Amino acid sequence: MSVSSDTLEQMFKQPSLLKRLGWFDWLWAALTAVGTIYAHTYYVDLMDAYEVGILYGTAISLIWLGWAWKPTRQLSLVIAMLSLFAIGLYGDDLARGETGFFLKFLLSSQSAIMWMSALYVMATFAYFFGMFARSDFSNRVGSALTWSATAMGFTGLMVRWRESYLISHDVGHIPVSNLYEVFILFAVITALMYLFYEGRYKNRQLGGFVLTVISAAVAFLLWYAFARGAHEIQPLVPALQSYWMKIHVPANFVGYGGFALAAMVAIPMLVRIYAGSQNARTVFWASSGVMGVVVFGYQLLKAGTATGIDVSVALNAVLSGLIAFVLVAVALWALSRERVLTTLPPNELIEDVMYKAIALGFAFFTVATVLGAMWAAEAWGGYWSWDPKETWALIVWLNYAAWLHLRLAKGWRGRPLAWWSIVGLFITLFAFIGVNMFLSGLHSYGSL
């Protein structure tokens, strides 16, 4: 029975990561490498040494991501094919975006982004329908829609990148330079992070909640495009003409995405906690009531500030308040206590997703802030100037640092952290948009 320890070692040895890779992994890596080298040789005149470094760094990260999380291989291939197809259709003529069938209705950046928007909203409904009707099929449709929307969103960004160069060489830039473009980035990154956890935990019940924040971003995006014409590609102001933008902005949005995801999954967690609590009935009426009052107040305020309050405004506010009340009550009733407890994933799982999202977000947000400081040192002459955007980045950072300490060091769990992460989203939101809307400072380009 006795065997040597070497034989035993051999017996238990698992193949290393590289040996576990299949032919598709290698094909995919090869395609990525070829694309990268092609981009390098073809566009070398447009890039400085740092940008070449970023190009290869991106390629390596992408290959690693594809090996570690397999579905991203297909995703990036689809994005690459759609983008190349669109770029091919454009040729050298931007006007073809209005005349060519595929470009006009599917692949010009504007169309692709519209498709992304529609698909995300549809996915939100599919997930929620799946949750309420307990339909796994609907949930899977939600997943498929989210993947498709993400592919369209990335394609839109890629094509927009090309379009900016078609306008004029000196206008061309990576589409992460203004609020419109980064909202798209926010939507696709948040969706991608959600999809990762969905696969990881094999649970689709959180989809509706996360997709809600993405749909909200989409709503803002559409308003911003139609009311303000923000989708027009604008040239870069001198301060933004730097390779730093290519790494600072995406890193920031991994952070924002993680924080948004954490806040959104906190909602089902709180629903579970309150549904399972002794006074679920009180919570039921209270939350319906609060929702009703909030909507009532909002309507009154909105119409009131515009036109002054009269009977029709008051009536409208009362009616919307009532509708909100009834809707929330029906939704909560439809969920019912048992349903909530059996449908929604266990709190332990949600808590884990929340922690992971915040940890990932925090890590990337740290990187983004450090990169931002280094960029600031190069552009404005100081790595820290207490500019409002910088300061709010610090506030967001401190907030999540406190959250992480509470969880990791003080062992907090459950309700307080869930609420904290929801409040955290509002802080993040202010750092993201509020600063540009209400405060002046050096980051004045993403203004509304």
Added chain:
Amino acid sequence: MSFVRLKHLNIINRGRAELNDKTLPVRTRRGTGAIALEFLGSMNLAITLLVVIAIASVIGTVLQQNEPYTNYVMKFGPFWFEVFKALGLFDIYGAPWFLLLLGFLLISTSICVWRNTPHILHDMRQFRLDVQDKSLQSFHLKSEWHTAYGTGDAAMRAEALLGARGYRLRKREQEGHVTVAAMRGSAGRLGYILSHLSIVVICLGGLIDGNLPLKLQELRGELRAETRDIPVSEVPAESILGTDNHSFRGSISIPEGASVNVVYLQLRDGYLVQQLPFAIELEQFRVEHYPTGMPKSFESDLVIHDDDLEQPLRQTIKVNHPLIYKGYAIYQSSFGDGGSGLKMRAWSLDLPHQEPLELASNVNRFLRLNTTRGERTLEFTDFKLYNIFPADEGDTSGKKFHNYGPSMVFKLRNPAGEALEYINYMLPVELQGRRFFMSGLRSTPSEEYRYLYIPSDDAGTPQRFMRVLAAAHDAAHVRRIVEMQIGDTLGADAASRDVRNTMIDSISRLVALFVEQGIDGVVKHAEASIAAEQRQDAINSYVNVLQGVLGALYIDVLRDEGVNLEQGVREEDSLFFDDTLNTLSMLGAYGSPFYLQLSEFEHIEASGLQIARSPGKDIVYLGCAMLMVGIFMMFYMHQRRVWVRLTQCDGGARLLLAGSGHRNRMEFEHEFHALQVELEQAVPRSTDVT
């Protein structure tokens, strides 16, 4: 549930204690120092500080920092201004209490690092072979079974498996027992040390670059911020910093062709002068624009003159591409006017028959003038070569953007110190097919400009407008016209003559009132003298009368100019009259005794440079690198421990597998269960052993 489990983990895996003050051994008698140390290093204080600093930081983003104090007085009133000033709210990030908060965070973090590091380093090496059966039994993750293998064989198989899964191992054999202790990912524990130490490093680096030494010097009275706007040569020595100052961040504006060897450091409501060991000359400054008028690049051609250099160093800097010389980083940060030369014609609005007065000055200079309305100071503040605006809707030229050409900005200050700010465009601007000289006016910088449009004649001058104005000012001329217009409609008797004279007087007065105060004056007059219900009719008839009189004056002016009026007044001349009437009606609110027409200029630009010396930067960057690496290690490398304890029994051994993961419990649970399955294959269960 989770709380209970955590407590188990706390007892067994003392690694948790790294951040947790609760598990520190409590001594019965402690000195004040120990209590203070525990308070300063406590988690509660740390978390409170994080939140409090975050909240305090908000204030500085809501309240604009480091503005001139007068702005704050205007905004908050004298009482709150004093309160806010005492609280340091106008420079919150330099306020003593804010620095104190940061200091506390620094101390708190340092104590945590100092207290936990030895423990963590120990824990990373410690395999805990001496773990007791009983404590393993109390683990959340554990499994137990009997096997037919002997303790030695089973241990060897367990070791092989764990080794193959990347665990480091220690084994202890005792009588009847074999314990295998395995550990993995303990480097992750270094993440804690790195990330927390990094905060200390960053703070220290920041401290080196901060202006704390300056503040101390100021407190000791060795330094005083200069608040007056005076040339560098007149700044007293107590406001000047020598080249031995190692860290600062200041700014300076250099006109083209000029050279400087100082920068200004802002300190609250004043400034300090920082000397440089070299001189910077600006040869040329360039702005390039996109077709949309948006700036595309700002570039300065600099020449560094330094005795240490064999020949001057030439370098072009632009935004995002600074020049670093001798540790001084020179950045392109803004631009402005460097004192452009301006030549102007001042057209008097009170004595419009006079020839315009020729004036010459420069941006950033001023002129004192004796005007018809008393002494005035003309301060020239800016000149712009281009003014590119989006084209108005309905613009038929097809261009999206329109360049309005050069403009100058000046302030007109009366002896009481009150100033009105004007922006005058050099070239006539085309609006609806006619051309106008645009002059904007405002009384505070927060207002939008209100524009006066002076119609331009065919030669592109305000001459014809001035002639009409002169005619309107000419009382005798006006009276003649009025007399002519009233004619002999009234009788020739004495009463009628009186009525006629009264009418002539009052119409002449009306014209004079209109010319002096514009339409506002006429309306005010009506409000003062006519009942409300008849007022509108009266004003309308006033306007009719004015149109008639001024129209006749205009015809005279045209005739004087030699315009052929036999075919009637041309369409464009008629439009010109309407525009003139509009302008005249606004003239009363223009506030200036003259219209200043820019006739020639010499454009001199100035480049705004920011010059910084920050020896702490590399330390801060080192800290940042430690922070990033530390955080990723902390979140993505998890220390986990597994024990396999074998107890000899009849026909084999009893195997106890237990594990604990530092953080990331869910993931470790998966890993543990997978490990358990594999171990059950390697050391199978046997049911026939009791």
